[in-house]
Amino acid sequence: MPPDSDGSGLPTVRLAFISDIHGNLAALEAALADIARRDVNATYHLGDLVGYGPWPNEVIERIRADGIAGIAGNYDTTVALGHPSCGCQHDDPRHKALSAASYSWTREHVTVANRQYLASLPFRLDLRPLGGHRAGPSVTLVHGAATLNTVYWREDRPDRFSRKMILRLGAREGDAILFGHTHKPWTRAVDGCTLVNTGSVGRPKDGDPRASYALMEVGTAGIRVSFPRVGYDLDRAVTAIAAAGLPRELGTILRTGGSL
Numbered sequence: 001m002p003p004d005s006d007g008s009g010l011p012t013v014r015l016a017f018i019s020d021i022h023g024n025l026a027a028l029e030a031a032l033a034d035i036a037r038r039d040v041n042a043t044y045h046l047g048d049l050v051g052y053g054p055w056p057n058e059v060i061e062r063i064r065a066d067g068i069a070g071i072a073g074n075y076d077t078t079v080a081l082g083h084p085s086c087g088c089q090h091d092d093p094r095h096k097a098l099s100a101a102s103y104s105w106t107r108e109h110v111t112v113a114n115r116q117y118l119a120s121l122p123f124r125l126d127l128r129p130l131g132g133h134r135a136g137p138s139v140t141l142v143h144g145a146a147t148l149n150t151v152y153w154r155e156d157r158p159d160r161f162s163r164k165m166i167l168r169l170g171a172r173e174g175d176a177i178l179f180g181h182t183h184k185p186w187t188r189a190v191d192g193c194t195l196v197n198t199g200s201v202g203r204p205k206d207g208d209p210r211a212s213y214a215l216m217e218v219g220t221a222g223i224r225v226s227f228p229r230v231g232y233d234l235d236r237a238v239t240a241i242a243a244a245g246l247p248r249e250l251g252t253i254l255r256t257g258g259s260l
């Protein structure tokens, strides 16, 4: 339990948010070890625990063993419910083909018990880090956007898109909304609401192969966000992808931070 102070004499609460782990246990272990050194009050996940990576069951089991609460990503709900595709969008036909191969591998390998866990994950999660006895701030987690977990809340979305999402989620000035899904970290404020894309732990697409997550400090003086990056054993992940019978190009994407 940190809590240190933001100068007001009242405690600051420190939270870690991990998203889009995508079956990459090596990256998850490194991210959790980094978080453990930062004296956080709690860690939450924002979904897409499975898909693309060779360790979907191991990732779910580690998240559950550590008691990390979280929400459902598009990959989680589609695998859990046997949807025909993961609901992912790819402009490049090579990425599209890899995505299809990964999806059928994942559907085949996730155990029944773990599918049941994925099906149990909520669509959104609302936190009140400074306590429910205070009016705010509220911190809301969704995987993609307020409407569907397949919708991409990219950094270049106009503010009118963000305003719609803020309204739909019932957020107000001083609150924060966190999401993932694009695998590219960013933050900005719209109408006083802090928007945070956490980036991806197990499959970053911003050209930096290191695991990405978001760290948030919440105090009476406001909200501060940072994006630690954590190097991990890429060779271990790439070797496991090949050994699992997944396309080797999925390993290339890990090494390059998103490209083939």
Ligand SMILES: [Fe+2]
Pocket: 020, 022, 048, 073, 075, 181, 182, 183
């Ligand atoms: Fe994802």
